[in-house]
Amino acid sequence: MSEQLTDGETTEATPDGGATTHVDAAPVDTAGADEAGADEAGAARPSKVQRLENEGDIAADYLEELLDIADLDGDLDMDVEGDRASVQIGGADLSLLVGRNGEVLEALQELTRLAVYRETGERSRLMLDIDGHRAQQRERLVALAETSIAQVRELGQPVSLDPMSAFERKVVHDAVAAAGLTSESEGAEPKRHVVILPA
Numbered sequence: 001m002s003e004q005l006t007d008g009e010t011t012e013a014t015p016d017g018g019a020t021t022h023v024d025a026a027p028v029d030t031a032g033a034d035e036a037g038a039d040e041a042g043a044a045r046p047s048k049v050q051r052l053e054n055e056g057d058i059a060a061d062y063l064e065e066l067l068d069i070a071d072l073d074g075d076l077d078m079d080v081e082g083d084r085a086s087v088q089i090g091g092a093d094l095s096l097l098v099g100r101n102g103e104v105l106e107a108l109q110e111l112t113r114l115a116v117y118r119e120t121g122e123r124s125r126l127m128l129d130i131d132g133h134r135a136q137q138r139e140r141l142v143a144l145a146e147t148s149i150a151q152v153r154e155l156g157q158p159v160s161l162d163p164m165s166a167f168e169r170k171v172v173h174d175a176v177a178a179a180g181l182t183s184e185s186e187g188a189e190p191k192r193h194v195v196i197l198p199a
Contacts, residue, residue: 055085055116062115084125094131145175163191
């Protein structure tokens with residue numbers, strides 16, 4: 001996008017060689033014009049945090065409409081966590097939007113990412129949580145990872161965990177890395193799982 005903006009500004013700033021060129025005129029400083037155009041393009045492009053905040057706003061608008069259609073009450077909270085936007089929905093009873101083992105939540109997250117992509121043209125890694133489901137899931141997975149890490153250290157052998165979703169595997173990989181060990185994902189969906197390796 002920035003390249004297209006820069007190219008457009010350079011084209012406007014460059015003389016077309018027509019009637020405006022005078023014999024006695026001083027040479028045009030095209031380098032200065034290019035630099036000015038580049039500065040304007042850089043200033044116009046939003047920062048990464050601003051882009052992620054925009055993703056959160058788009059996602060929140062989409063989810064508010066969805067809650068209205070489903071006639072459900074929910075409070076939306078937007079944030080930027082690391083390198084991704086996140087939206088949390090809390091309310092009285094939103095278990096229907098979580099579903100069995102978070103299946104409905106996963107589907108809603110993908111739909112929300114598609115809504116963001118439709119608006120921005122950029123792939124989104126937005127994280128959606130409903131009724132604290134992912135937060136509870138994260139706590140459980142970190143505890144599982146810690147138990148498995150202790151087992152790997154004690155036995156000195158790799159430990160394979162049960163198949164998990166991409167979100168669950170990421171939580172385990174992060175916990176393993178924080179403990180100073182390494183882990184790998186093996187297998188194909190839906191049986192893709194994490195293997196924790198000894199040091």
